[in-house]
Amino acid sequence: MDGSFDRRKFLIGIARGAGGALLFALPMLMTMEMWELGFYMSRSRLLLLLTLNIPLLILLAHKVGFEKTSTWRDAVRDAAIAYALGIVSSALILAGMGVLRYDQSLHEIAGMVALQAVPASIGAMLGRSQLGGQSQDDDRENADQDPVQKSESSYFSELFLMAVGALFLGLNVAPTEEMLLVSVKMTPWHGIFIVLASLAVMHGFVYALSFRGSHDLAEGTPGWHALVRFTLPGYVIAALISAYCLWTFHRIDDLGVTQALMAVVILGFPGAVGAAAARLIL
Amino acid sequence: MTKNADGKNIEAKNPHWIEWLTGMISAILVVVLIGIIAKDAFTDKDLVPDLSAAVTGMEQRSGGYQIAFDITNKASVTASQVRVLGELKEGDAVVETAETVLDYVPGRSHAKGGMVFRSDISGKTVALRVLAFNEP
Numbered sequence: 001m002d003g004s005f006d007r008r009k010f011l012i013g014i015a016r017g018a019g020g021a022l023l024f025a026l027p028m029l030m031t032m033e034m035w036e037l038g039f040y041m042s043r044s045r046l047l048l049l050l051t052l053n054i055p056l057l058i059l060l061a062h063k064v065g066f067e068k069t070s071t072w073r074d075a076v077r078d079a080a081i082a083y084a085l086g087i088v089s090s091a092l093i094l095a096g097m098g099v100l101r102y103d104q105s106l107h108e109i110a111g112m113v114a115l116q117a118v119p120a121s122i123g124a125m126l127g128r129s130q131l132g133g134q135s136q137d138d139d140r141e142n143a144d145q146d147p148v149q150k151s152e153s154s155y156f157s158e159l160f161l162m163a164v165g166a167l168f169l170g171l172n173v174a175p176t177e178e179m180l181l182v183s184v185k186m187t188p189w190h191g192i193f194i195v196l197a198s199l200a201v202m203h204g205f206v207y208a209l210s211f212r213g214s215h216d217l218a219e220g221t222p223g224w225h226a227l228v229r230f231t232l233p234g235y236v237i238a239a240l241i242s243a244y245c246l247w248t249f250h251r252i253d254d255l256g257v258t259q260a261l262m263a264v265v266i267l268g269f270p271g272a273v274g275a276a277a278a279r280l281i282l
Numbered sequence: 283m284t285k286n287a288d289g290k291n292i293e294a295k296n297p298h299w300i301e302w303l304t305g306m307i308s309a310i311l312v313v314v315l316i317g318i319i320a321k322d323a324f325t326d327k328d329l330v331p332d333l334s335a336a337v338t339g340m341e342q343r344s345g346g347y348q349i350a351f352d353i354t355n356k357a358s359v360t361a362s363q364v365r366v367l368g369e370l371k372e373g374d375a376v377v378e379t380a381e382t383v384l385d386y387v388p389g390r391s392h393a394k395g396g397m398v399f400r401s402d403i404s405g406k407t408v409a410l411r412v413l414a415f416n417e418p
Contacts, residue, residue, distance in 0.1 A: 155301050177385075184360035184388050184418050188323035195316055216292050226293055228305035236308040239315070256390030258322045258358070261315065 013128055017082055020127010021089040024168070025120035029093050033175040037249055038112030045248050046114060053118045057082055057125055060164060063157055064129040064282050078125070086121025087113060119171045122164070126282075158230065158279060159237060165278025166238040166271035167245070173270055174245035183263040191265045198238070198265075198272040203231045205276035214280060234279075238271035239264055322358065331361035331417075333387060335410035338394075340403055347403040349380075350396050351410055358389040361415035368397045369409045377401050386418065 028034050057079035062072065091113045094100040100109055173179060186194070206215050207226055217226055243264045246252045252260040332355060339350035349368060355361060364384040370377045380397035387393045399408075 155298065155304075159304075180386060180388070181418055184362075184386065188319045188326060191319040192316055192323065195312070195319070199312070225297075228309060229297055229301045230293070230305075232308035232312055233304045236311050239311075254392050254394065255388050257318070259360070259388040259391050261318060265315070265319070 014081070014085070017085045017124040017128045018089055021085050021120040021124040022093075023127060024123025025086070025090065025116060026093070027172055028119050028175070029090065029097070029116055031175060033177060033249075034115060035094075035099055035112055037175055038115045039108040041111070041115070041248070041250060043111075045250075046111065049118055049248050050114055053083070053121060054079065056164070056167075057121060059160060060122070060125050063160065064126070078128070082125040082128070083117065083121045085124040086117040086119075089124070090116035090120045119168070122168060129282075155229075159233060161278045161282045162234045162275035163237050163241055164282070165274035165276070166241040167274075168278075169270040169274030170238075170241050170245040170267055174242070174251060174267055175249045179246070179263055179267055180251060182266050183259060186262055186266065188258070188262075191262050194265050194269055198269045199231060199235055201269075202234055202238075202272045202276045203227060205273065206230070206279050230279075234275045235268070235272055238275045239268040242267035242271045326358040328357035328359045328389070330357065331355050331359045331387065331389070331415060332357035333361060333364065333412045333415065335366060335412055337408050337410060340408070343398070346398045346400045348396055348398050349403075349408055350394065352392050352394055353384060353387050353412065354392045355387045355389055360386060360388045360418055362386050362418040363414075363416040364393070365413040365415070366395060366397075367411045367413050368399075369411070370399050370401060370403060370406050371409055372406045377406060381413075387415075 058072070058075050061075040061078035061082070091100065094112060094116065100112060203226075207217075207223075215226070215230075217223065243252070243260075246260075246263055246267060252263055255263065333353055334356070335351055335353050337349055338352045339348075341348050341350075351366070351368070353364060353366065362385060364387050366382050366384065368380045368382075370379070378399050378401050380399060382395050382397060384393045384395050
């Protein structure tokens with residue numbers, strides 16, 4: 001406690017977190033499959049997802065958290081707040097839509113809220129940083145001291161951001177029946193096309209299109225360097241995250257190898273876009 | 283390593299060897315992924331699903347006698363809305379029937395389901411049959 005507790009700033013932070021939770025989690029809160037998964041999904045897989053979310057939020061808080069967290073203790077605190085915001089906002093919205101009712105068993109209610117809390121908490125964390133979490137004063141101060149803001153992000157933090165981006169879009173679409181439907185409609189040729197398209201879109205997003213935050217290569221570096229060092233690992237991460245999401249939601253349990261791969265490939269497409277977007281935005 | 287300056291990110295020219303190692307492993311994984319799918323692209327010749335049903339378990343539950351079954355699809359083509367008929371037989375006489383629909387039985391995969399019979403299943407046999415399916 002440093003005594004200078006700014007209540008207004010704290011409340012704005014909470015409100016931004018709640019806003020982020022809404023912005024990112026509403027599509028999932030309004031997905032029927034997510035409600036159903038809340039009560040039928042395997043509790044061990046739900047537990048694993050809920051547990052993995054803790055280090056994820058802490059790392060995310062450390063990397064992009066609001067108020068530029070300097071210590072790990074701050075990161076843990078921010079992660080806890082984001083998780084709590086995720087739980088509360090999910091419960092309120094599910095109850096507000098009449099999806100959660102008082103006559104449901106505790107098992108159902110806990111499962112539905114817990115499952116939604118994962119994307120909502122990631123949303124809360126991103127909302128705090130991306131909805132202008134760093135106040136303008138901070139930026140102005142930095143600008144005064146150092147006109148060109150310079151920082152270096154390590155290779156693994158780049159990969160981590162890609163994983164978060166892939167997880168985010170993956171969680172959005174993995175629970176839907178459409179994933180299975182699309183994967184069985186596709187022939188292997190479609191699958192190969194989607195893999196190549198994902199790689200092209202990912203690479204294009206980050207390097208070719210001049211979005212704000214886009215990446216360039218140092219002068220004299222051949223173009224394929226970035227492909228091998230960033231795009232291919234990014235795609236592998238997106239595919240692994242897709243496989244994890246599908247497994248968590250029991251989407252590939254009874255599938256043969258080919259069908260499971262097709263499902264991973266098709267979910268890997270939005271995953272790759274999410275991974276590329278995360279590199280630009282975060 | 284990526285340098286962030288003025289909203290621009292510039293990938294470093296002399297990356298750490300770990301970046302190259304990760305890149306190489308990733309390249310191999312992507313090629314393997316494409317390879318597995320390509321193998322199927324060349325070998326898949328099936329035009330219709332190939333469905334077979336097998337009983338995997340029988341248990342007495344509060345609602346009656348529960349049969350668990352497994353539908354296997356050996357072909358590469360997926361079947362959807364698979365209607366399964368179960369007949370409880372004593373000798374040749376059908377004692378009771380039950381029916382269910384499975385949403386999907388994807389190609390080279392299997393799908394599980396269950397049926398409940400009221401009559402005691404001991405001493406009787408359960409015959410399963412796929413009645414109909416759609417293509418998704």
